[in-house]
Each structure stands twice: as structure tokens, then as C-alpha cells.
Amino acid sequence: MEELIRHAGQINQQLSRYGVKFGIYKNGAFNERLFPYDAIPRIISASDWRDLERGLVQRVVALNAFLGDIYGERKSIIREKVVPEEFVYLTSGYLAPCEGFAPAKGIFSHISGIDLVQDRAGRWFVLEDNLRVPSGASYPLIARDLCRRCSPDTFRRNHVVDNRDYGDLLKEVMDHVNCGGINVILTPGRYNAAYFEHSLLAERSQATLAEPADLVVEGNVLYYRTYEGNTRVGTVYRRIGDEYMDPLYFRQDSLIGVPNVMSVYRAGNVALVNAPGNGIGDDKGIYYFVPKMIRHYLGEEPILQNAPTYLPFYEGDRRYVLENIDKLVVKDVAEAGGYGVVFGSALSAGEREELKATIRATPRRFIAQEVIDFQSLPLMLDGKRVERKADFRAYVLAAGGVKVWASGLTRFSTDPVSFIVNSSQGGGFKDTWVLS
Amino acid sequence: MKWLFFHYDTFLEFERSVTEHQFVLRCMPRTNDRQRVVQAEVKVSPAVPFTAQEDGFGNAVQAGCVFFEHNSFHYSAHGEVFVSPDNKDRCALNPAFAYPSRLTAPTPEMAAFLKALPLEGGRHAVAQAISSAVHAHIAYSPGSTDVHTTAAQVFAGRAGVCQDYAHVFVALARLAGIPARYANGLVLGEGASHAWAEAYIDDGWVGFDPTRDSAVGDDYIRFSVGRDFDDCPIERGVFFGDGGQRQTVQIKVRELSQIDPAPER
Numbered sequence: 261m262e263e264l265i266r267h268a269g270q271i272n273q274q275l276s277r278y279g280v281k282f283g284i285y286k287n288g289a290f291n292e293r294l295f296p297y298d299a300i301p302r303i304i305s306a307s308d309w310r311d312l313e314r315g316l317v318q319r320v321v322a323l324n325a326f327l328g329d330i331y332g333e334r335k336s337i338i339r340e341k342v343v344p345e346e347f348v349y350l351t352s353g354y355l356a357p358c359e360g361f362a363p364a365k366g367i368f369s370h371i372s373g374i375d376l377v378q379d380r381a382g383r384w385f386v387l388e389d390n391l392r393v394p395s396g397a398s399y400p401l402i403a404r405d406l407c408r409r410c411s412p413d414t415f416r417r418n419h420v421v422d423n424r425d426y427g428d429l430l431k432e433v434m435d436h437v438n439c440g441g442i443n444v445i446l447t448p449g450r451y452n453a454a455y456f457e458h459s460l461l462a463e464r465s466q467a468t469l470a471e472p473a474d475l476v477v478e479g480n481v482l483y484y485r486t487y488e489g490n491t492r493v494g495t496v497y498r499r500i501g502d503e504y505m506d507p508l509y510f511r512q513d514s515l516i517g518v519p520n521v522m523s524v525y526r527a528g529n530v531a532l533v534n535a536p537g538n539g540i541g542d543d544k545g546i547y548y549f550v551p552k553m554i555r556h557y558l559g560e561e562p563i564l565q566n567a568p569t570y571l572p573f574y575e576g577d578r579r580y581v582l583e584n585i586d587k588l589v590v591k592d593v594a595e596a597g598g599y600g601v602v603f604g605s606a607l608s609a610g611e612r613e614e615l616k617a618t619i620r621a622t623p624r625r626f627i628a629q630e631v632i633d634f635q636s637l638p639l640m641l642d643g644k645r646v647e648r649k650a651d652f653r654a655y656v657l658a659a660g661g662v663k664v665w666a667s668g669l670t671r672f673s674t675d676p677v678s679f680i681v682n683s684s685q686g687g688g689f690k691d692t693w694v695l696s
Numbered sequence: 697m698k699w700l701f702f703h704y705d706t707f708l709e710f711e712r713s714v715t716e717h718q719f720v721l722r723c724m725p726r727t728n729d730r731q732r733v734v735q736a737e738v739k740v741s742p743a744v745p746f747t748a749q750e751d752g753f754g755n756a757v758q759a760g761c762v763f764f765e766h767n768s769f770h771y772s773a774h775g776e777v778f779v780s781p782d783n784k785d786r787c788a789l790n791p792a793f794a795y796p797s798r799l800t801a802p803t804p805e806m807a808a809f810l811k812a813l814p815l816e817g818g819r820h821a822v823a824q825a826i827s828s829a830v831h832a833h834i835a836y837s838p839g840s841t842d843v844h845t846t847a848a849q850v851f852a853g854r855a856g857v858c859q860d861y862a863h864v865f866v867a868l869a870r871l872a873g874i875p876a877r878y879a880n881g882l883v884l885g886e887g888a889s890h891a892w893a894e895a896y897i898d899d900g901w902v903g904f905d906p907t908r909d910s911a912v913g914d915d916y917i918r919f920s921v922g923r924d925f926d927d928c929p930i931e932r933g934v935f936f937g938d939g940g941q942r943q944t945v946q947i948k949v950r951e952l953s954q955i956d957p958a959p960e961r
Contacts, residue, residue, distance in 0.1 A: 326733045338791060349795040356792060356927050359752030477718065478761060480747040508759075508932050519718035519934045523759035527749055 265640055267410035268299035274406050280399065280456055296688035297403050298639040300556050300654065302670040303693045312384055313664045315564030318554060320372045320475070320656045323391060323541050325557040330540060341555050344573070345548045351546070352594065353392075353539015355361050355502060357509040360499045364437040367533040370654040371433065371497075373669075376564075377634040385567045385632055387651065389547065391538040393499055396669040396689075398457035401426055401464070403691045404667070421694045422665030427464025429657045434467060434495040436659035437531035441494030443467040444484055446475065448500050448516045458499050467497065477520040482530045496521075497532040502536040508586060510536075529645035543646075544593040544627050545571070568630040572623035581628040582616050588628040590615060603631065604682050637690070639672055652692065666694040697781060698914040699953055701883050703774040704889070705946040706931060710767050714937030717762040722920040723773040723930050724748075724756040725881065729785045729900065731918060736775025742766050753790070755920035755928055762935075771931065776952065779914040786900035793896065794875040797923035800867040803848045809833070810871050819874050820835040823904055826872065830865045843925060858891040859925055861906040865893040866924065878924050879903065884915035884949045889930060890928035894921065917949065 276294050291364040304312070328336055330348055338345045348354060375387045404423055406416055434443040445467045447458035462469035462471025468484060475493065476483050485492035496504065509522040524530045540546060548569050551562040570577040570588070581588060585604040592600030604612065619626050636647035648673040655665040670690040704723050719740075727733045738758050740746060746760030762769065796802060813829050815822045837855035847863035850856040856864075862878050869876035875896040883890045892912055894901040901921075903912025922928035 333788075335791070347790040347794065349792050354792070356752045356797075356923060359790070359792070360750075360754070361752070476716070479745060479761070480759065507934050508718060512932070512934075520720065520759050522763065523720065523747065523749065523757070526751070527747065 263411045264299040264301075264407055264414055267407070267663070268297065268640065271299070271403065271406045271410060272297050277403065278402065278456060280402060287603075292513050295399065296674075297399075298609065298672065298688055298690045299407075299642065300652050301691040302637055302650065303694045305580070306695050308382070309666070309694045311563065313439075315384070315562070316374055316656050316664050317376065317662045318558065318560060318563050319386065319389070319550060320369060320585060320658060320662050322550065322554040323372065323389060323656065324366070324368050326389075326553045327535070327538060327541050328366055329557070330361060331360065331368075331537060332362060335558055337553065340556070342552050343546070347545045347549070347573075348540050350624065351540050351543040353502075353537070353541075353543055355510070355537040355539070357522055357526075357543050358535070358537030363525075363535045364439060364528070364531045367437060367658050368436065369538055369541065370533045370535075370658050371430070372658070374654045374656060375651055376654065377567075377632055377651045379632050379634055382635075384564060384565050385634075386547075386550070387567055388544070388602045389542040389550065390544070391542040392502065392534060393501075393538060394653070395454050395457060396653055396671075397426055397665070398460045399669055399689050400667050400691050402460065403689070407691065410579070415639065418693070419696045421666040421696045423665065425693075426655070426665055426667070427461070427466070429562075429659075429663060429665060430465040430497070430628050431467070432659040433533075433657050434465065434497055434533060437533065438494035439528060439530050441482070441492035441530070443495045443497065444470045444475070444493050446470050446496050446498040446500060446518075448472070448504075454499065461497075465497075472500075475518045475521070477524055480524055480527050480529055482518070482521060482524045493530055495533060498532040502539065505532075505536055514537065544591050545573075545624070548627060569633050570628045572626050572628065577628075578597055578619070578623055581619065581626075585612055585616060585628070585629065589631050590619070590626055590628045593625055593627060605631075635673060637670070639688075639690070641674065646676070648674065648676065668692045698779045698884070698951055700777050700779060700884060700915070700917060701775075701948075701950045701952050702777065702917055703772065703883060703946075703948040705772040706770070706959040707944040707946075708933075709942045709944075710769075711767040711939030711941065712937055713767050714935040714939075715763065715765050717766065717769060717935035718930065719746075719758075719760060719769070719771075719826040719933040720819060721746075721758040721760075721771055721773075721843060721931050722751070722755050722928050723771070724758065725775070725777055725917050725919055726739075726754070726756050728787075728918075730780045730782060730903075732778040732780075734776045734778065736771045736773060736777070738771065740772075741770040751920075751928070753920075753922055753927060755922070769933070777917050779917065781914040783903050783912050784900045785894070789875055789896050791875075792923060793877045795802055795923075796867065797926070798846070799924035799926055800847045800863050800870070800878075802867045802871050803851065806848070806851050806864075806867060807871055810849070810868050815872065819895065819897045820902065822872055823869055823874055823876075823897065823902070826868045827865055827893075827904040827906040828909055829863055831870065834861055834864065836907065843929070847924075858907040862891045862893045863924060865904060865906040869893070869895050874877060876920050877901070878928070879918055879921045880925075880930065881919040881926065882917045882947060882949050884951060886948055886949070888945060889919075889947065890916075891925070892916070915949075 369391040373390035573579040637650040653669040758862040847867040850860040866876040892905040920928035
């Protein structure tokens with residue numbers, strides 16, 4: 261460990277050379293900055309990991325069932341009134357062009373990023389599901405590589421599960437749903453904040469890295485263009501948002517989409533990873549219902565708990581939220597990336613009344629959660645060992661079976677009082693060791 | 697019951713030639729409870745291959761691409777349809793039609809307008825009253841709006857064309873708790889494509905035409921439906937090229953012969 265800390269500066273230097281950066285929007289301006297690495301890893305014991313793994317697999321299986329149910333004919337969870345239909349159809353994630361279509365092998369969320377925190381007693385709580393384009397897997401992947409190079413002994417002495425299999429897992433995911441042709445990772449381009457990740461993942465999964473202009477639809481088949489001719493594409497792991505995928509079906513002003521790719525997709529001639537329309541599954545309002553989905557579709561009790569959450573939409577919950585707003589965290593369901601998150605305790609009396617009035621007027625727009633006193637992890641800041649709040653993103657990959665990558669992204673806040681560890685809000689990352 | 701022949705033609709002329717022109721068309725009626733398509737065909741020129749499939753709401757979609765340089769694009773649909781006077785398309789309700797979409801989001805003013813209407817009786821009566829109120833509220837005024845105009849803008853501006861009447865109807869009906877959707881197609885005796893609306897009543901969709909304040913009878917051929925125009929435009933295309941374009945539409949709908957409804961047995 262000491263050796264890793266000694267090498268931290270060197271590793272951060274390497275990371276900046278590789279271009280491991282994160283782009284953030286702040287006050288309307290786009291800034292790219294380095295995503296600082298801290299050498300002290302988060303360590304998860306083998307038995308803790310086994311429980312976590314079971315819970316994550318169960319959750320992702322249920323979420324996939326939900327997506328298939330809603331976009332299919334049955335919509336059983338709505339008809340049986342387990343989920344109020346407005347929580348599905350009022351989210352911006354609901355996409356009409358995805359109605360009535362089941363993607364290859366019935367998988368919607370191939371790569372899910374599940375964000376969790378651990379309370380002081382060590383219990384895991386799910387904070388958020390990311391079923392659209394969860395990013396960040398490249399950070400622990402590259403950090404581990406560099407650590408291994410700086411200090412090979414560390415991994416000989418500690419029984420850490422090798423995480424170099426992410427590329428293989430990704431390839432398995434793409435191969436499993438492939439509709440005939442090559443695997444492609446679609447990046448918006450080299451100016452995208454996550455371009456480094458796109459290129460690394462393409463290399464590790466033996467996929468072709470493509471920009472939108474490299475792809476073209478002809479005869480209801482998707483092709484990758486080269487000077488030698490066109491190559492058929494069977495799977496696109498697309499790293500661009502749903503709304504930008506196809507200007508003929510979604511946003512007409514999108515310049516980073518592939519016109520008519522949705523026609524090819526609906527004809528079953530190409531797999532899109534993840535499926536468009538998944539936004540109804542990772543909406544902050546829908547989050548409340550995930551434990552209910554697990555019971556509804558699997559007939560099982562949820563292994564992993566949600567953070568205690570209230571839905572002002574329900575009268576009882578609304579009363580509780582309005583009375584206890586000073587100790588709750590209130591989230592606007594339409595916002596993402598740590599935006600629209602308000603801690604009741606941080607508000608002035610006037611602001612608190614204002615928020616309460618907004619909740620009364622538009623209760624569906626909000627969820628409220630108990631503030632979990634989650635674990636701090638040690639890290640080195642300016643040469644001193646300090647403790648900061650940290651969360652964890654687990655990557656769950658669905659191919660023939662559903663697997664959890666034995667690694668993940670641990671993010672921490674550099675601000676000593678902040679509970680928000682989203683990388684859009686500043687902060688850094690650590691490697692995550694799963695012990696064998 | 698009417699036996700209708702239709703011919704729908706659109707000519708797009710480009711100021712400067714364009715390439716890699718990807719298109720999606722929805723100009724082919726499909727068989728349902730109120731219309732039976734006996735024969736229909738879509739043609740495009742330049743003649744390129746295209747595929748026929750279904751979109752999320754069950755509309756017929758033709759998708760294709762003209763890769764080479766061209767100065768004009770012509771697509772047409774023609775065929776014969778039997779249309780029933782029974783103004784109802786029975787099918788299960790997709791709950792998506794109960795909620796606002798981008799072009800049909802309501803405003804407080806629209807809610808107040810709805811509240812002030814004397815709405816009595818069942819869903820059919822309420823939908824009929826909304827249709828008449830929309831017809832009275834908006835002045836028919838070609839050129840006052842475009843395909844991006846929202847129901848809220850039309851409601852405030854009080855002028856528009858059939859698409860706008862349909863959007864305002866859909867927004868108000870949903871506000872009143874009646875699932876509603878946008879419909880478009882052709883009408884016997886009209887020289888342009890037409891848009892109207894449908895409301896879900898009991899076990900199926902019933903047509904309302906707020907532009908003409910009339911019932912949707914056996915003279916309406918339906919091409920497509922959606923939450924709003926954006927879900928089901930007749931044509932959408934993207935291409936490489938930087939000039940302007942001009943569109944000409946020609947429509948013929950003709951009655952082939954008078955047919956009596958099937959005698960009761």
C-alpha cells in the first residue's frame with residue numbers, strides 16, 4: 261500500500277498523459293479537467309462481494325423485465341397498478357419509437373452502472389441505477405494497469421481479483437446480441453469528454469471504434485465505411501444519448517446520429533447496446549419502485565435495499581416529507597449528474613418554504629430520501645491522510661447470464677462536507693479491490 | 697361503407713443537388729376496424745429500394761436512401777380502401793396516449809379554458825364538446841404556424857391549420873382525463889392531407905375533427921397515428937446538401953362506387 265501511495269504522483273502523471281479526463285458543465289461553460297486518482301483502494305471482502313453480486317444481478321434482471329414489460333404489449337406492472345403509469349409516461353426517458361419492439365435476446369440494459377453507498381455499519385444501499393450509457397469503467401481499468409506496472413508486488417501479496425477481464429465481458433455482451441457483422445463502439449468523436457474511455461474499451465473488447473460519419477444505413481442494414489468498402493455491423497455499443505441516435509426518429513437537429521439506424525434496429529438487423537428507451541428504468545421517480553419490480557417479476561425479496569425514499573406523489577409520504585424536510589435530501593427527478601439535489605438542512609427558512617410550496621404544487625417531480633450517513637474512505641490529500649465520503653459504481657453486464665465485474669468505480673468528494681460524489685461535481689476516484 | 701381510391705403525391709425539388717438522402721415515409725394506410733386496405737402501393741423516384749415495416753404505434757413505415765446526387769425526390773402512394781361509417785377502431789389502450797407529449801403539453805390557460813366549458817355526459821359528449829370548442833377558439837389560417845408549433849402556442853395565438861386544431865384537441869382531451877391521439881391521412885373532397893384526432897372511448901378510438909367540427913366518417917383514410925405530429929410525420933428526411941427545397945403535394949381521393957353496409961343477419 262505504501263508503495264502505491266509513493267507512486268500516486270507518477271500514476272496521475274501517466275493518467276494525464278493518456279488523457280484520462282472528465283468533462284463537466286458548470287455555469288453554462290464546458291470544462292475538461294483531470295479526474296484525480298487516489299492510491300488507497302477501496303477493499304471489498306470476498307463474502308461482502310458475494311452478497312453484493314447476488315443483489316446486483318437480481319436488480320438488473322428485474323429492471324430488464326420491467327423494460328420489456330413496458331415496451332411490450334403486456335405492461336403488467338401498470339395494469340396491476342404496482343407502478344402508477346404517470347411515472348413511466350411523464351419521464352423524458354420514455355421513447356415512443358421503441359414501443360412494441362423487443363431487442364435481441366430480450367436484453368435492454370446490457371451494461372448497467374449501479375451506484376451504491378455503504379453506511380457506517382457496512383450495509384450497502386443503492387442510490388441510483390444507470391441503464392443508458394453508464395460511463396467510468398475505464399478509470400479503474402487503467403489505474404489498475406498503471407499500479408500493476410509501478411508496483412507488481414502489491415498484487416502478488418494481496419489476493420485481489422484480476423479486473424483485466426472487462427474487455428472480454430464487454431465482447432461477450434456484444435457478441436451475444438450481435439445480429440450479424442462486426443462489433444462497433446460508437447463515439448461522438450475525439451472532443452467528447454469520454455473519448456479516452458471509448459477508445460480504450462474498443463481496444464480491450466476488440467471492437468471497431470467508429471464516429472457517426474463512419475456508419476451508414478443501406479438496404480436496412482448498418483455498415484461501417486472503409487476505403488475498401490462497407491463492412492456489415494451487427495452490434496453498436498453506442499456512447500451517445502438516445503435522443504441523438506437518429507435524426508429521423510428522435511431529435512432532428514442531431515448531427516452525431518446515424519439516420520435510419522432505428523429502422524435497422526426495429527427490423528432486427530442490428531443490436532443497439534444499451535437499448536434506446538431505457539430512461540424509463542433509471543428515472544429517479546422509477547427508482548422508488550425497483551424493490552416492487554423485484555417482487556412483481558421475480559417473486560423474490562430484494563437482496564439490496566434502496567436508500568429510504570419517499571414519494572411526495574403519495575399523500576402519506578408527502579406529509580412526512582413536508583414535515584421533515586430539514587433532515588431529508590430532495591431530488592428533482594428530471595435532473596441528473598448530481599444536479600437538482602437539495603439538502604433540506606442547507607436551506608434557509610425562506611428557501612425551505614419555497615421548496616415545500618413547489619413540492620405541494622408538483623409532487624410528482626420530486627423524491628425525498630433520508631440522508632444516509634455513509635462511510636468515509638481514507639485518501640491522501642496534499643500529502644496528508646484524510647477521510648472523505650465515497651460511493652461506488654458497480655458494472656453489471658448482461659449476456660447469456662448476468663455478471664458483475666469484480667471491480668468498479670469508487671468516487672470520492674474532495675470537499676470535506678459534501679455528500680455528492682458524482683464526477684460531474686468534482687472529486688476523484690480510487691481503484692476498487694475485490695478480494696478472492 | 698365507402699370504397700375509396702386514393703392517390704397521394706409529393707414532389708420535393710432541391711435548389712442544389714443533394715446526396716445520401718435518408719428518408720422515412722408514413723403514407724400508407726393500414727387495415728384496422730374502420731378501414732380495410734384492399735390494395736396499396738408506395739413508389740419513390742429516383743427509384744431506390746426501400747423497406748416496409750411498422751413503427752412503435754403500428755403505423756406503416758417505408759425507409760430508404762438515395763445515395764447518388766439528385767435534384768428532386770418524388771414519393772407517392774395509391775390504393776383502394778373500404779372505409780366503415782362506424783367511427784371506431786377497437787383496440788387496447790396504450791397508456792402513453794393519456795399523457796402530454798412535447799407538442800401537446802398543456803398550459804394553465806388551457807386548463808382554465810377546459811374548466812369553463814359546459815362539459816356534461818359521458819366521454820363521447822365531453823370529447824365532442826371539446827372538439828366544438830377548439831373549432832370555435834381557433835381561426836383557420838394557413839401560414840400562421842409550422843410543423844414545430846406547439847398546442848400551447850396555437851391556443852394562445854388562436855390561429856392555425858388542421859394539425860394545430862388536432863394538437864389542441866388532444867391536449868385538452870387528455871387534460872379532461874380522456875386519452876387522445878393525433879391522426880393524419882386523406883379526406884374525400886380535400887386537396888391536401890388532413891390531420892384530425894381520436895379519443896379513446898370505452899373500448900376503442902373514436903375520431904373527432906375539430907378543424908371541420910364534424911364527425912370522422914367513411915370519407916377519412918387514415919395513414920398514421922401518434923401522440924402528436926412528431927411521432928408520425930408523413931415524410932421525414934436528412935441529406936447532404938445546402939440549398940433550399942420546394943414541396944408540391946397532389947392528392948386525389950375518389951369514390952369508386954356506393955356500397956351499402958352489410959345487411960344484418
